[in-house]
Amino acid sequence: FVLAEIQQQMQHGIGLGMQSNIAAETAALICEMTGVERVAFSNTGTEAIMAAVRIARSRTKRQKIVIFAGSYHGTFDGILARAGEEAGTAEPLSLGTLSGMVEDVIVLTYGAEESLEIIAEQADNLAAVLVEPVQSRKP
Numbered sequence: 001f002v003l004a005e006i007q008q009q010m011q012h013g014i015g016l017g018m019q020s021n022i023a024a025e026t027a028a029l030i031c032e033m034t035g036v037e038r039v040a041f042s043n044t045g046t047e048a049i050m051a052a053v054r055i056a057r058s059r060t061k062r063q064k065i066v067i068f069a070g071s072y073h074g075t076f077d078g079i080l081a082r083a084g085e086e087a088g089t090a091e092p093l094s095l096g097t098l099s100g101m102v103e104d105v106i107v108l109t110y111g112a113e114e115s116l117e118i119i120a121e122q123a124d125n126l127a128a129v130l131v132e133p134v135q136s137r138k139p
Contacts, residue, residue, distance in 0.1 A: 046074030049130070053078060056128035064125050066118075068110035071132040079130065083107040088118075110135060 019041060020026075027039035042048040053065060053076075065079070073079045081090035081102035090105040092098065106122065108115035119129060 044074065046076050049073045049079060050076045053128060053130075060127045062125055062127040063104040064106060064122065065104065065127055066106045066108055066122070066129040068115070068131065068135075069107050070110060070135050070137045071130065072136045073130050073132065077101040079105065081105040081107050110138075 023041055027041070030039045031037065040048070040051070042051065056065070057063060067073060067079055067081065069083060077092075077097045078101050080093040080097045082093045083089075084091045084107075088106055090102045090107050092102055106118070106126075108118060119126070
């Protein structure tokens with residue numbers, strides 16, 4: 001039935017750019033099926049992360065985010081960080097990423113008790129903790 005529905009929709013063409021005219025209907029159905037309050041659609045995971053970080057910073061009025069070494073959250077410069085030489089600092093993961101883009105990022109070790117302690121200590125300063133439960137680089 002899924003293939004039949006996809007084929008039927010394909011008869012109407014593929015929309016690029018603006019969201020599909022059935023996005024709201026689809027979001028409502030997902031909310032109904034899962035019990036979540038909201039659904040948002042993105043073109044890429046990178047866009048989803050950018051929006052999630054922006055929303056978290058806006059709602060919490062905090063700047064710092066935590067990521068874990070070895071995790072992948074897309075190609076947004078604001079999360080392309082690795083642990084800096086000094087504890088609690090980050091440096092750009094790639095050439096061309098400005099150090100200012102990652103100055104509010106804390107890179108921790110995934111699965112380490114010490115990381116949970118740092119998160120607890122920094123909780124009042126954190127806008128978000130980004131977690132990739134099964135790290136794509138360490139399956």
